[in-house]
Amino acid sequence: QETTLRAVSGFATGTAFSRPYEALVQWINENGKGVLQIQSVGGPESIPPFEVGNAVSSGVVDMANVTAAFYTNVLPEGDALKLAQTTIQQQRENGCYEAVDTLHQDKMNVKYLGRTGDGVNFHLYLTKPIESADLSGLTIRTTPVYQAMFEALGATPVTTAPGDVYTALERGTIDGYGWPIQGVLDLGWDEQTNYRVDPGFYQVDVEILVNLDKWESLTDEQRALLEEGMAWLEEQNANNAELNEKERAAQAEAGIETIELSEEASATWLQAAQDAGWESAMAVNPEFAETLQGCFQE
């Protein structure tokens, strides 16, 4: 008997981190006729982004497309998922996937179906140039994802509502912000951005979650279909390299110059990211952090 899952996305329809999810919905609805269908109820206009984790956990929706940074209130360990330096395929081989899945099931009542965003890194975007991996004197709009790292590099962190970032950049209230390589142009912030600092750091993690009670109520065939669809979607992660290149070109077109840090500065930069990230992860749940350290690094 055909079942329909209600799904919601933490990102607006048509934007960079919603597109993979939309592709999955389409794939399932094409390949799952008579077995399983997904009805997408939309993005942040239906459920506020920071409530998506709660909604899939309690069963208000059956399925969600959301980054772990949006549901750290439910699962603080989720913050560590950005530290992965391996692909999801490797994580499925080496046991990392299972550890993350188990944690999601136990603490959040959701099945961790898989993740997209492999190979998409975060970058620092600036209105004024820097020479080295030193951010002192700069006020940077942060989210909890990279707050610890930017602070460690000397920046003054501020939180700015997404709607205010544009004007804050224009007026010099902030000197920059962190964001993935993809999506800056979606937001229109490129008009007020002059530089992007390379290399990128961390790795975008956008999870597909299924409410656990719902998951357990599905037939083997339905679950297999979802897993097959997810495996297909995760294969598409390989296209991210190409998408990143396009995005770089588009940013250059929009007048964003690349600041390429020296080899030495790059090392400091990336080390700060890793140190700050793992330190936070250890503080939240040492046992889980150690497990991840064993399988997130190549």
Place this chain on the structure above:
Amino acid sequence: MDWALTLSLMLGALILLLATGLPVAFAFIAVNVVGAYFILGGENGLIQMARNAFQSVANYSLAPIPLFILMGEILFQSRVAHRAIDAVERLVTRIPGRLAVVTVFGGTIFAALSGSTIANTAMLGSTLMPSMLKKGYHPTLAMGPIMASGAIAMLIPPSALAVLLGSLAGISISQILVAGIIPALILSAAFVVLIVMSALMRPDLAPSEELPQMTMWERWRPFCVYVLPLSGIFATVIGSLIVGIASPTDAAALGCLAAVVASLAYRSLTWANLVEALMETVKLTVMIMFIIAASQTFSQILSFSGATSGLIGLINGWELTSIQVLIGMILLLLFLGCFIDQVSMLMITIPIFIPLANSVGIDLLVLGVIYLLTMEIALLTPPFGLLLFVMQGVVPSSITMKHIYAAVTPFVMIKLVVLALIVAVPELGTWLPGLLAR
């Protein structure tokens, strides 16, 4: 459930509940409770509704709302604003319908200092209404300008409703704040023309007065003392927004500070009127923010149920031009504005209008200006017009609601003409904010 059925049930129930006189916020909660139970799903749906309500007001971009209201209240309660109006009155001489013209000038000036149309109308009503009646002005010519220029406080920053609109619609708050200035000035100018023409054609409406002989300095001194220094407050708020050195939130906080400094400098600030200003701010702000908390879930449930996308799909199927859609929106807003308050107007229509505007290609800033003007008109259209009620509270009981309607009608006509002008020439709204964005 079919989306059309969901939509009609939710809107129908809301209108029915509003008609019972249940406070607007609770009418929304009633519909949400039922919607959350059946659409979001049972008890968990209700808990999610409560969490969404909590999240919707924990929103930094709403912070200017209490601050804009507070700065106007401080100037109002400390009577700094009243003295400014008196000073303006001395300067305006030898013009037909003199005091009515003063009302427009004073209302426009205070609009740049206050975020609340109610405070603006109450102030004009309590200062100029008695003197106009005493001097033999016909109540119609006395009341019309008070209500019409009281409403301008919404268009000129500081404006709490513009902040709410920007935050809900995802339009830059700085830009929407600045966008109302030119339409407001056009309105003021048109009001003056209307008053002068009525006074010339019907001299019985506004008797000419013998003004006491005054020297130049006697005329200008109060203006220099009580009005010019207030331009500091004006510069702090509007200036910093236009020049771009402060965010709306910073501008609002500095505006409050400037209002306190001004009323201290005039030795007008007492503990009692400061507390009064603060509690009035609590009353208005909480009223608005509670409606936001109650009604944001309404739009989330509409979207969740597929009603929003269903309706937009339907309208897109008609293949209307963007101007036709815009006119449809305006008519609906004007109609709703006859029956409900401004915050509810926003809350009911924004979840549908913003995605619709995006899908047919209407500039959101233009739509924002349209919202401001239609909400401003709604303050004055019967049967439910907030400023009509405020006016009723200020005038002697011999003046009936019918007189009030008659007084405001010509001004509402002017506002409709300016609304049409904005549709024809949207640059009147978008040119000034365009300078901000470069």
Place this chain on the structure above:
Amino acid sequence: MRTLARLQDATIHAFAVLAGIVFVLITLVLVLNVGLRFFAGKNVYGMIDAIEMGLMAATFLGAPWVLRKNAHVSVDIVLSGLSPARRLLVDRLTSLLGALLSALFTWATLSALMIALSRGSMMRGVLVIPEWVPLLAPFIGGLLLTLEFLRRAAVGPETEAHQAGL
């Protein structure tokens, strides 16, 4: 009974004053932040998180007092055609409905609060706050709204409708 009524009055009023204090603090911290940024290039740590919680708390804790002052905007055009006795009857009925809705809202926030407490959920912005703490505001506000609507259903509105709006 008298004492209880007086306690209710005092509580409602105290939370309204608290909401006023929150708005004053928001103004002051924003001015301080502008100054710090201008002169020292610094920002008040965690300011935005704190302001968001303050706005939220003021909204829910101030709502019962606004109800007491009859200042929650309502559309009374249909009612104004009724006789005073009928109006009072309708007001009592809508007050009972209001009490029921407030009670449901209170129950839902209490459930959210208990879940947050048992999970140990934390809100992680620049500031890290246990989630159940801010959830106290809508819970307390909802509870007081329920009581106020019940009082109103029993004894009628305290004052004439006060038109509030912008």
